[in-house]
Amino acid sequence: MVERVVVAGAGHAAGQTVASLKQKNFDGEIVLVGDEPWLPYQRPPLSKKYLAGELPAERLLFKPERFYDEPNFDLRLSTRVTSIDRSRRRIATEAGHVDYDRLILATGSRVRRLMIDGADLEGVHYLRNIADVDRIRTDLASARKIVIIGAGYIGLEVAAVARQLGLEVHVVEMAGRVMSRVVSPPVSAFFEREHAGRGVKLSLSTGIAGFTGRDGRVAGVKTSRDEVIAADLIVVGIGIQPNTELAAEAGLEIDNGIVVDDRCRTGDPRIYAVGDCSAHPSRIYGGRIRLESVHNAVEQAKTAAAGVCGEDVVYDQVPWFWSDQYxxxxxxxxxxxxxxxxxxxxxxxxxxxxxxxxxxxxxxxxxxxxxxxxxxxxxxxxxxxxxxxxxxxxxxxxxxxxxx
Ligand SMILES: Cc1cc2nc3c(=O)[nH]c(=O)nc-3n(C[C@H](O)[C@H](O)[C@H](O)COP(=O)(O)OP(=O)(O)OC[C@H]3O[C@@H](n4cnc5c(N)ncnc54)[C@H](O)[C@@H]3O)c2cc1C
The missing domain is CATH 3.30.390.30 (FAD/NAD-linked reductase, C-terminal dimerisation domain)
Known part of the structure; x- marks a missing residue:
């Protein structure tokens, strides 16, 4: 019998795992350990309505606080899982150990960072969590010019919001077209026209050499074309990398994500991995894929929760994703x-x-x-x-x- 499930990470996949366990009347103990101070919340609005100031933080929550008010729930927020001891079936946090019968790794991903001159200046932002957006919004309130590094979904969503807030927006992208990793040239061209038509400047095929600053605060971006673009703030959106270190240190297989089977099980039958951090086999596309999407986080979480409850559910669905711009x-x-x-x-x-x-x-x-x-x-x-x-x-x- 599964007496205690520990979920490492308290993001979207973790929130769905807990919700699915509750829905299945799982009567063991559920310990949720997340290093952010918030209850599980949804990230998509961060670069859309929450950035625009159109959605209060409470509306980001995956479930309201009362949902977790159950005798068998143990929520440990602002707490980091520091290691996994597979032979003793326990995790360590800064506050001590927690034993598990099943462990669900839902550690998500983190942003890739630029390692260039001026990267530590104030006003250089990344966008992954609520705290990041709160800082960006504070800067936006007094800014005139924003430079966005990277024309992926997040960069373009931020461009759309900033333009709607009346800022001068300049997007710098290394590739020759926007969203080049995910869409074809005609779709890129459509989005380039939409942004340009609203006054967004786009510098394509352009790298970044460094940031210039004044009194510790960013003042501009030096490009690979030897130009300096003036900026009151910068948002960098150049992709993410999965948080796999915890699993790797515990000896689990990693291949662009924590390797799982079609039931979200790692090589250790007591440990599952779900969401951005996991890489699963795909019957539809062949090979193993790692997805960065809400749909994947939700469906993998449901699959793992079913597995914990003794059901045999296979995860093999068509991936999907969305982006809102204007x-x-x-x-x-x-x-x-x-x-x-x-x-x-x-x-x-x-x-x-x-x-x-x-x-x-x-x-x-x-x-x-x-x-x-x-x-x-x-x-x-x-x-x-x-x-x-x-x-x-x-x-x-x-x-x-x-x-x-
Ligand atoms: C700005 C933004 C916009 C997005 N827009 C869309 C969209 O429009 N559509 C879409 O489908 N997807 C979108 N996504 C992607 C989607 O939000 C992610 O795919 C989803 O959040 C993945 O859920 P997850 O639980 O795997 O990871 P996360 O939500 O990243 O949660 C992982 C959590 O684990 C914590 N953690 C990591 N390591 C530890 C540890 N050792 N101990 C304790 N806690 C730990 C992390 O801090 C984090 O809180 C967007 C993402 C962002 C950032």
């Missing part, structure tokens, strides 16, 4: 890596269209721009391994649901 909702289903052609469905000028990616005829992924129906219907086609006719895919008068 009035544009980008919804991505599937992974487009390895595509050999793409098809545009709809008219980009209408600001509602989709880009569908195929490999050897099979539908791999879709980027749906203000096109929720295409997103939903493509997701089903991807899951079914459909090989739709590209001409019919491109025809908005043909329902995608008819192409399965």
């Amino acid at each position: 009035d544009i909702k980008l919804q991505i289903a599937g992974l487009s890596d390895g595509y050999d052609r793409f098809v545009i469905r709809g008219d980009k000028r209408s600001r509602s269209f989709s880009c569908l990616y195929l490999a050897e005829g099979r539908l791999l992924a879709v980027d749906a721009v203000n096109a929720p129906r295409d997103f939903m219907q493509s997701k089903s086609l991807i899951a079914a391994g459909a090989t739709p006719d590209p001409d019919r895919l491109a025809d908005p008068d043909t329902a995608l649901s008819d192409l399965g």
Whole structure:
């Protein structure tokens, strides 16, 4: 019988793990150990409505405080798990040891940092948690010019919010187009036009040589093109890396994430790993993948919680993700890596269209721009391994649901 589950990390995946255990009437003890001071909360609004000041912090919480008010819940916030002793089945924190029957690693990821001149100046920000955004908002209140390093989702979402707040916005990106890791050239071009049309300056194919400062505070960005762009604050969004050290030190296998099977189990049958920190096998795409998305965190957490309760649930779903920029909702289903052609469905000028990616005829992924129906219907086609006719895919008068 499982008497005590310890969850390491108190983010999105941890919050869902606890919620799923409660829903399944798990009657053992649940110990949640997280190094942030907050109850589990949702990160997506951090670079969207919370940054814009349109959402209070309480609304970020995954569940209200009373949800955790259960006799078998033990919440340890502002507490870091420092090691795992697998032979004794216990974790260590700064405050002592906790024994476990099952351990769920939900340690998430952390931002990649720039190691360049001026990186420690005040006003250079990263964006991962509530405290980061509170600091950014304080600076935004008195700033005129913001420079954003990195034109991925987070960089572009911050650009959209800052522009709507009336700041001068300059985005500097090393790659030749925005969101180049995840979308095709026409979708990048669409977003570049949308941002440029609202007055955002974009410097593509441009690296960063350092930050300049005045009295300890950032004043500008030196680019690889030898320009200096003036800035009152900087937000760096250049990607994340999974928090795998705890697992690695305990001898668990790591391969771009904590290696788990399709039931979210690590090589140790008593330890699961869920969310951003884990790498799982994918039947749909082959090989092992690590995802950075809410959907993945939630579904893996449900799978692990089911496993703890003795159910045999397999996690193998089409990944999906979204990004909000201005009035544009980008919804991505599937992974487009390895595509050999793409098809545009709809008219980009209408600001509602989709880009569908195929490999050897099979539908791999879709980027749906203000096109929720295409997103939903493509997701089903991807899951079914459909090989739709590209001409019919491109025809908005043909329902995608008819192409399965
Ligand atoms: C600004 C932003 C916007 C995003 N927007 C979207 C979006 O629009 N759509 C989408 O699908 N996804 C989005 N994401 C990604 C999504 O939020 C993550 O994929 C999700 O939070 C992953 O959940 P997680 O529980 O695995 O990790 P996290 O939410 O990162 O939680 C992990 C927690 O574990 C803690 N921790 C780490 N190590 C330890 C330790 N040793 N001891 C104790 N605690 C520890 C961390 O501090 C953290 O609190 C966004 C992320 C960010 C940062």
